[in-house]
Amino acid sequence: MRRRHVLFTSLIALIVWQIIAMLIQRDILPSPVQVAQSMVANFGELSQHFVASALRVIISIIIAIALAVPAGLAMGQMPKVNRIFSPLVYIVYPIPKIVFLPIILLFFGATDLSKVLTIVLILFFQILVPVRDDAASLRPELLNSVKSLGAGRRALFRFVYLPASLPAVLTSLRLSVGTAVAVLYITETTATLLGLGYYIYLNYSTLFDYAATYAGAVAMGVLGLVLYFLIDWLERKLCPWKFAN
């Protein structure tokens, strides 16, 4: 049902695009057919860039979760830890972390590490804050009854805090996956020869191959969409209780 809706909407968008392209008749707006031809013609190259970009963003997501979830849980369940780090989070949270990109590049050079680091920096705070708030808002009744069943801190973490934070993690990921891909694009326009950002930028600024530029953009869109669906699927798998009823 939902999948059919998505396909239907995509089809409409393609038709509208085709019509506008035919009306405007300019190089800078190739039709979807031309873009598709370009995608097929450069499939090997394009997939190479796609894989590079996908790996960067997925690794960033994994690292961000691995760092932000324990930190968020610690802050959420230990008021002392929260008191120390909350002001820091409060100050850093609104800063657009992308401005650190040049600094990260200076320190870590034209490497994958600097790209991953930039995305991690952004995702970290996006995940940290909701996980912390969720952990802090767990009902004392719930914690007390699980404690009375014999749970110490370790078991509370495993049986209560961790599963309780899952929806917050997935929701914040869903909200920030768009940002992550956007940041990925920016990081890939400099200091790399691999990735969809590079592919788009090269074709647009140097090769003037507009069909390929659009093909890159579509590929980037697909990457975002695939990640979004993946998170959706994970949420259904891991949090079935949210979908009951």
Added chain:
Amino acid sequence: MINFHEVTFAYPSGRPVFVRFSCSSERGEAWAVVGASGCGKTTLLMMLAGLRRPTHGSITINDEVIDRPRPQTGLVLQDYGLLPWATIAQNVALGLRLRNYYGPDGRHAPIEHAVGPIDLRVNQWLKRLGIDTVRNQFPAQVSGGQRQRTAIARTLCLDPDLLLMDEPFSALDAPTREDLQNLTIELQREQNLTLLVVTHNIEDAVFIGQKILVLGQPPHTTPLIIENPMAGDRAYRSSSRFFEMCTRVRELLTPGITASH
């Protein structure tokens, strides 16, 4: 079995709730603690559960000082005590899984206790409490009565000798409430449990408590205990002695107000 020895408890604000309060009970007794909200009845329960410590004095259960949750004490709270992300069956299994998680270390689980196959015991208790049919549903999908049955099953799975309940019936409609009260008494007798139910509801207290601890305005120094030997008999609920007892408790709780009849 339970012994309050000169227990003093004060909130961080300094307001004392219990001052040199002493009281004791025997194994297998059914107790009700009744009082208005803010009288300290939940504090009393939390201290018994090992989730709060007295400021002075001590509480012992079977001569063992309580300063942390005791594996043989079961606790059932009004609501929200179930994991919302776990099915009814998984919730019932939680205590057993926690025991397996730590192993019989004497702190989180009794040393002599071998858990054995979890499923077998979970199934047995799901059936005994009549929630077998909703075993794969989540707490939000079942009725309040079924949630409370789940909480009881989860506790009884662990073979407790003491069952503490905080307002276990207050969120339920009248028929479900009576039904669960009957079940609670039945289980208490069947398992020879010491039962302590904390409630603001006088009828609940009079039906459940063979001994009723009446908590008026804090601070509490000497316990006011009413013997109520008929408690737990189904016929008692509709007898005139039941209503007389309710009136008596009401007068003790709100001195100055005399019954109209």
